[in-house]
Amino acid sequence: MTATVYRTPDEALDGIVDGARVMVGGFVSAGTPSNLILALKRRGTRDITLIANNIGFGDKLDELCEGRQVTRAIATFAVRASSARESHFEAQYRRGEVELELVPQGTFAERIRAGGAGIGGFLTRTGAGTQVAAGKETVTWAGEEWLLERPLRADVALLKAHRADRLGNLSYRLAGQNFNPVMATAADLVIAEVEEIVETGAIAPEAVDTPAVYIDRLVRCDPLEVRWDGR
Amino acid sequence: MTATVYRTPDEALDGIVDGARVMVGGFVSAGTPSNLILALKRRGTRDITLIANNIGFGDKLDELCEGRQVTRAIATFAVRASSARESHFEAQYRRGEVELELVPQGTFAERIRAGGAGIGGFLTRTGAGTQVAAGKETVTWAGEEWLLERPLRADVALLKAHRADRLGNLSYRLAGQNFNPVMATAADLVIAEVEEIVETGAIAPEAVDTPAVYIDRLVRCDPLEVRWDGR
């Protein structure tokens, strides 16, 4: 189905309800849908399960936490080892007000891929013998110990790409891909913020990174300046 | 390590021994390394385990079978339901002279991906309740029956790409990707036949389909005319 183009990021979020599981693409400053994140903040959606690589490292996701919109997070980095300057998320986490499932980054990516690709689980050596193995099935095969990891899906995915065509094909620039292409496959409703929307056919078939089949909604936005200062 | 450029496809196969497990990229006529296949025929390597999507459907792989170089095959289509015109492979298969493991195409791709990506196995619903399930572990999860499929690797992969740079980055054209990018990740020695070798940096970073880390050897060849007549 052809993607629907929305006028504003706020309108593009129509229908997201309290309690939603929301995946957000991006890695620190790269490929992060900051306009959609701020629209989700303005929307005031509560009790969100946030599925994102990082929270509070040069992204706008901590602003959602500021308003206590996030109840549970699944992430690969969200809490610093040192607490010199706490994010809202970290403060709430240390006070036990928000739940966090920390996932190794490769396992995080692969679980989302499994969720989008009809894979019911996969075996990885990553995390075997660590806290990550707690509660998971462990199998020995080929002389090694493997964890059985399960797929991860969401109700909504918020993505950032560089360009889209009207059909919904996406292309990314530089290191802007990261988790965006895989999250596009693993949510019931997929919304992408892009810098430019072009006519269908204007992105060469070989240059399409995310095929149109995965994209439900598009909104054109100027990218927000986002930078992590390293702390 | 920078890829080594060979002068001829025959030289590029240096070191392949009898009994080798050989993956070959391509889908019928698309992205098929015909020059490398014919070089493997000339080389006379025997007792090959051939891992390829198709054998004898517009590819040159049946010529390897003609010389009885293939002992065992893992493929998704290799034997026609009707035997009006038999390939060498089919004739040998029906006489019990060659072993065939038929794999569903998505499972075939995913097993190779697992082999290259450090995944020890994965669960798929594909094949549950069919002959494909024979001898495999079956698990019930989320109300469905899943097969545990295992990774697939090879000693050598023979690939076809459109362009390479001297470092070994590959780009494909049109539907020439198919199994080539994933096989590049899952063999100990990876050899690619390309139509053009350009200076390192001449392929834009966003246009690289197979990063140089995966490619050991390159050889420039004019593509051979290959076409399946549909029978």
Added chain:
Amino acid sequence: MDAEGPPRLTRELVAMRVAQELPPGSVVNLGVGLPTLVGAFMPPDAGILLQAENGILGYGGFSNEAFDPDLINAGGQPVRLNPGASFFDSTASFAMVRGGHIDVAVLGGLQVSERGDLANWSVPERGGGSIGGAMDLATGARQLIVAMEHTTKTGAARIVRKCAYPLTARRCVDLIVTDLAVVEVVAAGLTLREIAPGWTPEAVAALTEAPLTVAADVREIAL
């Protein structure tokens, strides 16, 4: 008119009937053989995206231009691209198939059982058959239409109580379109929805091994 009754639908007419089932904007995979013909009968402005499991989304009809070995569908046939097409590798293609992102798959069939099991890849007595993408498509597509002849060349029923041939997937078929009938697979079994012109429900049922419930509004196939 053959020995057993009025004329049956041609392969092209079966393909036309299947094409009517494809919703506007849907993502569709057409299997090799008869299903391939469906591509020629799709409404031009319905925005249907054809997926080829060798790594294309958005191909169009067959190409009459010079053969390009790198631009083929999964049956090896040269195809054209529509605007908005994209290419990807086989792992991405089957992630799309397995992950439920194909709205409709149309596959050929050897046998379909009353509970919707499909056998379409092997005739054991002929000593062969290949799986290709059929098992993944039958398992992963949101809707599965089987397009096949109602009977074998020797007149045996292809819609059976239990498949004798090796299965492609269990309980996967949603709709069967043959040269005699349109049959829907529902929880209770098979419903005969449409019949070929000149045929009666009884005559179709006589060539069907599995029990058919005749729909109250059963009608002639209209194209």
Added chain:
Amino acid sequence: MDAEGPPRLTRELVAMRVAQELPPGSVVNLGVGLPTLVGAFMPPDAGILLQAENGILGYGGFSNEAFDPDLINAGGQPVRLNPGASFFDSTASFAMVRGGHIDVAVLGGLQVSERGDLANWSVPERGGGSIGGAMDLATGARQLIVAMEHTTKTGAARIVRKCAYPLTARRCVDLIVTDLAVVEVVAAGLTLREIAPGWTPEAVAALTEAPLTVAADVREIAL
């Protein structure tokens, strides 16, 4: 000279020593913190390819140009690209990491045990820590070098019999480079290969909880 002995190596000197370990043409992932500094000391013509797990192969040093939010390494720092660089998504990046396609990973450490276990992501008493890509890198890289300070700020050994902090991965470390020593992890335990100028093996061993076997050819770290 600190209270406990001669001067220790600076972070930059530790990074220089690590850089010497990187084979020409190898594919290397540098973790955040001290390991990031290694990039500045790589031999210019060795053809080493730096991988950033956020999806870059072939980045170079830090960029001084206008900040581009889409061109960062896994530590969020702006980087330049070398000729032959490529981009990919996170699933492809960790396929590369997990699949054994990274020759050397250099990670920071909190503790390394005598059998090569690594703890580098969490200090429980501070109530935090994040995993990021460390577990995949420690498990998947063909060779793992840990670059860290030999002792904590309070003087406690970081090379221990058994890690007290939560593990990153078991039996994964091949080489430890600290501000006092180069220690190799072998089947039998830990071998002290090199020591900082002015230090003796005994002085280093006194700051190391795990037993060290002093190599017959132990020598001063040379840069």
